[in-house]
Amino acid sequence: MLEVRGLTKRFGGLVAVKDLSFSIRGGEILGLIGPNGSGKSTAMRTVMGVERPTAGSILLEGHEIGGLPSHQVARRGVGLVFQHSRPLNRQTVLENIKVALLPDRLTMIFASAEVDAQARAIAERVGLGAVLQRKPPTLPFADLRRLELAKAIARHPKLVLVDEPFAGLTASEVAAFSELIAGFRAEGRAVLLVDHNVKGVSALVDRVVAMYLGEWIAEGSAADVMRDETVRRVYLGGALTRVARGSLDTSGRTPALQVDDVEVRYGKALAVQGVSLHVHEGEFVSLVGLNGAGKTTLFNAISGLVPHNGSVRWAGADLAGATPAAIARGGIVQCPETRELFGDMTVRENLELGGHGLDDAERAQRLEWLYDLFAILRDRERQIARTLSGGEQQMLAIARALMMKPKLLILDEPTLGLAPVILETLSKALDRLRSTTRLTVLLGEQNVTFALPHADRLYVMDHGKIVWEGLPERFEAEVADNYL
Amino acid sequence: MRSVLRVSPLPLATLVVLLLGVSLPFVSSGYVLGLLTVAFYTAVFAMSWDLLFGFAGEVNFGPTFLIGLGAYTAGILDARLAPHVAIWVCVLAGAVMAVVGGVLLALPALRVRGPYFGLVTLVAVLILQNVVVVFASLTGGEIGLSVPDVMSISASTNYWIAFGFMVVSGAVLFGLSRSPIGLVLEASGQDAVQAGALGFNVAKHKLFAFIVSAFFSGLAGALMVFYMGTASVSTFIDISVGVQIIIAAVLGGRRTVIGAAIGAVFLIGMGELLRPLGELATLLVSVMALFVVLFFPDGFLGMLQGRSRGG
Numbered sequence: 001m002l003e004v005r006g007l008t009k010r011f012g013g014l015v016a017v018k019d020l021s022f023s024i025r026g027g028e029i030l031g032l033i034g035p036n037g038s039g040k041s042t043a044m045r046t047v048m049g050v051e052r053p054t055a056g057s058i059l060l061e062g063h064e065i066g067g068l069p070s071h072q073v074a075r076r077g078v079g080l081v082f083q084h085s086r087p088l089n090r091q092t093v094l095e096n097i098k099v100a101l102l103p104d105r106l107t108m109i110f111a112s113a114e115v116d117a118q119a120r121a122i123a124e125r126v127g128l129g130a131v132l133q134r135k136p137p138t139l140p141f142a143d144l145r146r147l148e149l150a151k152a153i154a155r156h157p158k159l160v161l162v163d164e165p166f167a168g169l170t171a172s173e174v175a176a177f178s179e180l181i182a183g184f185r186a187e188g189r190a191v192l193l194v195d196h197n198v199k200g201v202s203a204l205v206d207r208v209v210a211m212y213l214g215e216w217i218a219e220g221s222a223a224d225v226m227r228d229e230t231v232r233r234v235y236l237g238g239a240l241t242r243v244a245r246g247s248l249d250t251s252g253r254t255p256a257l258q259v260d261d262v263e264v265r266y267g268k269a270l271a272v273q274g275v276s277l278h279v280h281e282g283e284f285v286s287l288v289g290l291n292g293a294g295k296t297t298l299f300n301a302i303s304g305l306v307p308h309n310g311s312v313r314w315a316g317a318d319l320a321g322a323t324p325a326a327i328a329r330g331g332i333v334q335c336p337e338t339r340e341l342f343g344d345m346t347v348r349e350n351l352e353l354g355g356h357g358l359d360d361a362e363r364a365q366r367l368e369w370l371y372d373l374f375a376i377l378r379d380r381e382r383q384i385a386r387t388l389s390g391g392e393q394q395m396l397a398i399a400r401a402l403m404m405k406p407k408l409l410i411l412d413e414p415t416l417g418l419a420p421v422i423l424e425t426l427s428k429a430l431d432r433l434r435s436t437t438r439l440t441v442l443l444g445e446q447n448v449t450f451a452l453p454h455a456d457r458l459y460v461m462d463h464g465k466i467v468w469e470g471l472p473e474r475f476e477a478e479v480a481d482n483y484l
Numbered sequence: 485m486r487s488v489l490r491v492s493p494l495p496l497a498t499l500v501v502l503l504l505g506v507s508l509p510f511v512s513s514g515y516v517l518g519l520l521t522v523a524f525y526t527a528v529f530a531m532s533w534d535l536l537f538g539f540a541g542e543v544n545f546g547p548t549f550l551i552g553l554g555a556y557t558a559g560i561l562d563a564r565l566a567p568h569v570a571i572w573v574c575v576l577a578g579a580v581m582a583v584v585g586g587v588l589l590a591l592p593a594l595r596v597r598g599p600y601f602g603l604v605t606l607v608a609v610l611i612l613q614n615v616v617v618v619f620a621s622l623t624g625g626e627i628g629l630s631v632p633d634v635m636s637i638s639a640s641t642n643y644w645i646a647f648g649f650m651v652v653s654g655a656v657l658f659g660l661s662r663s664p665i666g667l668v669l670e671a672s673g674q675d676a677v678q679a680g681a682l683g684f685n686v687a688k689h690k691l692f693a694f695i696v697s698a699f700f701s702g703l704a705g706a707l708m709v710f711y712m713g714t715a716s717v718s719t720f721i722d723i724s725v726g727v728q729i730i731i732a733a734v735l736g737g738r739r740t741v742i743g744a745a746i747g748a749v750f751l752i753g754m755g756e757l758l759r760p761l762g763e764l765a766t767l768l769v770s771v772m773a774l775f776v777v778l779f780f781p782d783g784f785l786g787m788l789q790g791r792s793r794g795g
Contacts, residue, residue, distance in 0.1 A: 050677055074683035086675045090739070091667070099671050100682050102664045106692050111664050155683060 001026045001190040002047070002159050007056035007066075009039070009046050016042040018214040019056070024190040026158070029181065031193045031201045031222070034211035035234065035290070035446060043211070044161050044194050048080045049073035060159065071104060079157030081148050083164045087136040094119055094132040096147060100154035118154070126150045126180060141268035142173045149180060159190045166200055167292055178204050196290045197235070198226050210234075226481075235448070254316065256281040256440055257302070257332075257408060262310035264297050271297040272308070273464040279408065279442055284434055286443045286451040286472075289461035295444035296337055298461070299410050302442075303327055303334045314408075329357075331407030337416060337444075339397040343386035347377055347396055350385050354403030363403075370399045373429050391422030398429070408440045415447045423450055430454045448475070505647050509640035517643040521711060523752040524646040528653045528704035530733040530744035532697040535657055538739035539666055540693035541673025542593050546605035547701060547729045552612050552721035553585040554578035554702025559629045559715040560622060566632045575706040582702020583695050590694035594687050606723070613721050628716030635710045642711050649707060650745065653700050658741045660696065669693055670739070731773045737783030746784055 002024045009017040017039040024030045034040045045051045047058055049070035058066035065073050087096050097119040098111060123129055126146045131139060136147065152160060165181060166174045181204060184191050195201050198208055202222035210218040210231050218228040225231055255278035264272040272294045279285045289295050301308040304324040312319045319327055328334075342350050351370065355363040371378040374395040380388060385396060394414055401409055415423055427450065433439050434454060445451035451458070452472050460468035460479055468479045509517055533547045558578030561569060585608075592604045616623045623629055636642050660666055672679040672686045679686050709715045719725065728751060736747025751769065758765035780787050 048681055050681065069685075070677070070680035071683050071685045074681055080678075080681045082678055082681070085678055088667070088670055088674065095667065099664075099667045102668055102684075104668075104684050104688075106665060106688070151678075151682060 001028075001061060002192070003057075003059040003062075004043075004047065005057050005059070007043060007046060007058065008054045009042050009051055010054045015214050017046065020211070020214070020216050021056075022209045022216070022219070024159070024192060026190050027185055027188045028207065029185050029191040029193060029205045031195060031198065031205035031208040032211065033195050033198055033201070033208060033225075035196060038211040039214035040194050040211050041163065042214075044080070044163060044192065047073075047192070048078060048161060074155065074157075075104075077156075077158035079152040079155060079160050081152040081160065081162040081165070083167060085144075085148050087144065087147055089135060089137050092133050092135055093128055093139070093143075093147060094123065096136065097122055097128075097150050097154060100151040122150045122154055126153075127176065139268075141270075142169055142176075144268070145169065145173075145177070149177075153184070157189065159192065160184050161192045161194070163194050164292070165193055165195065196292065198222050198231075202226070253280060255279055256315055257442070258311075258313040259298075259302065260311045260313075262298065262301050262308050262312065264294075264301050264306055264308045266297075271464055272301065274310070275461070275464070275466050276310075277459055277466060277469070279440055281407075281440055282438050283456050284430075284441045284443065284454050285457050285459065286445060286455035287459045287461055288445050288448055288451050290446050293446075293461040294464040295461055296412055297464075299334055299336075299412050299442075299444060302410065303332060328404065331405075332410065333401045333404045333406035333408070334410040335397050335401040335412065335414070337413040339393055341385045341393055341397055341400070344384060346382050346384055347388070348381045350396055350400050351377075351403050354400035355405075358403075358405070366403055366405070370402060373402075373432060374399055374425075376425075391418050391425070394418060394422070394426065395429075398426075406439070408442060411441060411443045413444055413446065415445065415450045423447075426450075427453065448480075502651065505651075506644075509643055514639040517639045519752065519756050520749070521639075521643050521646040522708070523749045524650040525704045525708040525711070526729065526732065526752055527650050527745035527748035528700055529729045530736070530748040531654055531657050531741050532700040532704070533729055534733045534738055534741050534744040535661065535669075536693055536697045537733070538741075539661055539669040539673055540690050542690065542693070543598065543602045544589070544605045544697075545602045545730070546609035546723075546726055548721045548723070548726040549589065549605065549608040549612055550582045550585050550698045550701035551705035551725075552609075552616075552717075554582040554705035555709045555715050555720040556616065556623060556629070557581035557702075558706035559631050559709045562631045562633055562710075563624075563629055571633050571635065571710055575703065575710065578706030578709075579699050579703040582698045582705065585702075586694040586698025587691070589698075590691050593694070594690065609721060609723055609726060613717055616717055616721065624715070626717065628714050630714045631709060633710060634713045635707070645707070646711065649704070653704070654742065654745055657696070657700065661739075661741050665689070665692070735773055735776050735783050737785030740783070740785045743783050743785035750784070 004023065005021050007017055007020045008015070020043055022030065022032070032040045032043065042051060046053050049065065049068050049072065053066045056066065057064055060076055060078065063076070065076060065078070088099065098115055101115045101118055102111065120132065123132055126149050128143060128146050128150060131143060136144060139147070162181065165177055169177060181191060181193070193201050193205060198210070205222055208220065208222050208225040209216060210225050210228070212234045217230045217234065218225050220228070257279040259275060259277050262272055262275045263270070275298055277287070287295050287298070297306065300306045302312050304319060304322055304327045314327070314330060314332060322330070342353065345353070351367055352363065355366055358366065376392060377395060377399060380392060385393065388396065398411065398414065414426055430441070431454070433441070443451055443454065452475065455472045458470060458472050458475055459466050470478065508520070529547055529551055533544060536542045536544050555578065558574040561574040561577055562571065589605065589608060593601050596604065617625050620626070635645060668679065668684050669689050671682070672684060672689050676686045705720060712719070729748070732747035732751045733744040734747070735751065736745065737743030754769050754772070755765060758768055761768065776783065
């Protein structure tokens, strides 16, 4: 049905997808998996025609569709179930489905009765029959996902692409969606599921293709791919190492950061559900979890950037109602995944802004210490931040956070999209911080290899919940398989 | 709860407004009629703008680019060629020219997004304004262009023409917004990527919205020239005129088409009622507009809908 050969997609200098080949037959479900930034979503969007391929060919039933605009790809029988969408909020569910059934013509002044009947049938099929006359803002999250599914299948696509089919759904909803997707297979359609890990889709898929940094790394049954050496290395790192240090005696002491039963909602999706964790002064704690597990949301709740239920206590005081600025001044500094550098300022200006609260002598001293920690920043002092490489930007982001003299540094995905050599530099810097300062660190990572060596303690987060807590040495034996 | 006795209020209200509108000249003074005539043309400007912004999602800060093109094309044709061409030919030429302008404006809209497109539309207005001033021998420049023909010297006739034109334009634009095309347009405006993945040619639909919006803007501009007898930068092109139109559409309630018309009539009426206050009038109207936008972002119609939903 679908044959992708040598697909390459470049964004400027970044190669998002590199020489990727795979195929799907009718009546088959293929899982395309890879960690965040592996290019799986880009590959899917290129098949749909949202992005133009840089090279390679995409054949649908033997006809080239690579490079066609998406509305033409759609007309040839490809449908995409979006993960996030913006439905028409002022129209009913039924009308939203009808939109997907309308022809692409400007002469269509009145919709036919046939469209109405079809829309009702589709709604019934995906389980929206009871809410036809409701408007999207009043629907629960799972029903919004059903609506996406309904729109994607309205035109009877031969190939259905599904982006993260189960993100944000409860177990029973996952079962219902699995059944719907299995239904497509039974009808002879080809299905491509894009997801972060094999585990989530293993019950459903016939075959899995794994990607990493834009490249094909493994293919086979779900079990085969989970056993594959390369895949294990990508998700878990090679040999899981850890650097022990004199154990921190925390017994009997009150944790510096105490998070109890925190819950965060984005609209209807429950991003963080009843999370409790604690961090002692001077401790390095890692929070590992795949993209979408809720790590960033939890960090934002701690930093006061998103409203939440439950309590966050810092140094004995409840942070409820404190503004993000007050929390930052209190010593909790977050270094966000997106880095948020001042792109048009130089490296030095970025750092000085980080230390604007310090007096001149202290600022100069701190700057010197950071230039020592990240030597490359000294060389780049006069360079505009935007023009730095990804790794240098990450170092600058961390350094700027450290300029604020944090007591607790929250590092969110510092390794995202960085090359291995950079990871080593960051790793060394973290080691130095750990052995030479009293800094407390909460590190959010999906890269376990990076997170493990620097952790005194580890939490594993999945679907908004903490699913495991323990010492790094127990990680591989107890939860590593869960993580694939 | 829907009861059998309750008649849907919308058709009834429409009928009442239509009857009132048509019969007004029999009871009202020429002064009020003149005011409403201008208000009705402004209503068409605002409704055309709402189709582009509310449905296609294109932020056009320069509605007067399209209006001005229509008005000046019609005016210049008449001033140069009268009495050899009929008024309706000039008006039609104005509308066609505005459509050409609309297509020109659509080209950058399909390339650049959001604030950048908004900037392009602002610059388009400034360019048109400069062209009018520079080619003063043709356009009348800053003094304005007077046209030899007017539609009618009767206030009532002018009023009826404007009213009829507004009703027809409103019906077409409203019908369009509620048709399948309107739905697809709204979907394209909200999420162009998804609309494309559903098989809709987003570019084609947006281009269509530009053409329709430009057609009605140009037509209204041209007709207004033959009502006023003159065309000047300050009435047809100036940025502040465009801002008035945008405020009118937002006041009335965006994505409603009809709301835009209500907003326009309200805005012009208010401006006139408060005129004795002098400069203060503009300030008061602006403050009111600010209040509505801040606290009732869905405008007048949004307030009504909100109340009926709550009750």
